[in-house]
Amino acid sequence: MSMSTPTSQPLGVAVIGHSFMGKAHSNAWRNVGAFYPEAPPARQAVLVGRDPLRTKEAAARYGWAEAATSWESVLERDDVHVVDICTPGESHHDIAVAALAAGKHVLVEKPLSNTVAESESMTRAAAEAATRGVHSMVGFNYRRVPALALARQLVEQGRIGEVRQVRASYLQDWLTDPTAPMTWRLRRESAGSGALGDLASHVIDQVQHITASTVTGVNGRLHTFVAERDGDAGREAVTVDDAAWATCVLSSGAIASIEVSRVAAGRKNGLSLEVFGSEGSLSFDLERLNELGVHEEHGEHAGLRRVLVTEESHPYLQAWWPPGHVLGWDATFTMQAADFLGAIAADRAPSPSFAEGLAVQRVLAAVEQSARHLGTCVDVPAEDPLEGGRA
Known part of the structure; x- marks a missing residue:
């Protein structure tokens, strides 16, 4: 156990933010003990938000x-051991760095922050905190989708041979209507970027994680289809991208x-992934998240088949339902919470780490740089955040 972790009492959790992600994370902390009784017990200590009445109502629900x-006062509490940050990206850095300095284990929603510089600072703070037994993780919850975890295993095992090509997309339609109102996600100062940071961060993490390789160069384009939307004070410029390609x-x-x-x-929440290798391929669609398409060129199972990833032998399924009883999107956050608690208890580095979140942030920045230069190829630096040199 780390120096900031009690040996017998439940770990007190504070979630910062109670909107979409705060609700998803709250659901995970409420249920993690029921599905993962072997994980260290967690206590829902406090929910933090800006509006007193709305936060109180959400906390009760x-x-x-x-x-x-x-959130500053929460860091002073001895009964809070885990800080889970579900706020817009503009505040990730300050909350995370302060929480780590206070000896709190930290989980941060993706993307790690809005800028490479902030992500580098957070990664340095996480590395220093780790020397004190204080752990941190970035919330790329799709790593916990059993079908995607199985895809990584199959690639590691060489079942599709040498990976040659990957096609990945994440498509949503909630901004298709030009009359949809302005939100914080459409302002660069609060969101950092648009579909790029919101959606491509997940895609890039999956590409790098499943293939066990890193992005070294990009050609990128960004586009904003609706340049203005109605805000509280009238028409307001949209300062982030609606779509991105790389x-x-x-x-x-x-x-x-x-x-x-x-x-x-x-497309409502269409994260799609295809991995093509020299001996086969894999395909996945989040809107059918319990299925993995597996094609093998040779052997006993040659051909294309649908694998229903609900068997007890599949990743993460031991804690859930009998075969064929499918899981939902919300379960990934419960698995994430269990993984984080287990890492804290074992005093081991959780994954994805802040360093892995920084690696994604560097790719996002390279896409933006390429887009500013009309698709020119941009190298992605592989600098060690602790040394400032090449990794």
């Missing part, structure tokens, strides 16, 4: 013992094609 409006060179020599959009009519 989501099972929190208390509500608070100051062609990525991987350290393995493979090529990945990435497309993300929040104006793709008819």
Whole structure:
């Protein structure tokens, strides 16, 4: 156990933010003990938000013992051991760095922050905190989708041979309507970027994680289809992208094609991934998240088949339902919470780490740089955040 972790009492958790992600994370903390009784027990200590009444109402709905409006005050509490940050990206750095300095284990929603510089600072703070037994993780929850975890295993085992190509997209349609109102996600100062940071961060993490390689260069394009939207004070300029495209060179020599959009009519939450190797291929669609398409060129199972990833032998399924009883999107956050608690208890580095979040942030920045120069190829630096030199 770390120096900041009690040996017998439940770990007190504070979630910062109670909107979409705060609700998803609250659901995970409420249920993690039921599905993962072997994980260290967690206590829903406090939910933090800016509006006192809304935060109090959300805390009561989501099972929190208390509500608070100051994240700074939460860091002073001895009964809070885990800080889970579900706020817009503009505040990730300050909350995370302060929480780590206070000896709190930290989980941060993706993307790690809005800028490479902030992500580098957070990664340095995480590395220093780790020397004190204080752990941190970035919330790329799709790593916990059993079908995607199985895809990584199959690639590791060489079942599809040498990976040559990856096609990945994440398409949503909630901004298709030009009358949809302005939100914080459409302002660069609060969100950092648009579909790029919101959706491509997930895609890039999956590409790098499943192929066990890194993006070394990109050609990227960004586009904003609706330049203005109605805000509280009238018409307001949209300062982030609606859609993004990138062609990525991987350290393995493979090529990945990435497309993300929040104006793709008819797609609600369509994260799609295809991995093509010399001996087969894999395919996945989040809108059918319990299925993995597996094609093998040779052997006993040659051909294309649908694998229903609900067997007890599949990744993460031991804690859930009998075969064929499918899981939902919300379960990934419960698995994430269990993984984080297990890492804290074992005093081991959780994954994805802040360093892995920084690696994604560097790719996002390279896509933006390429887009500013009309698709010119931009190298992705592989600098060690602790040394400032080449890794």
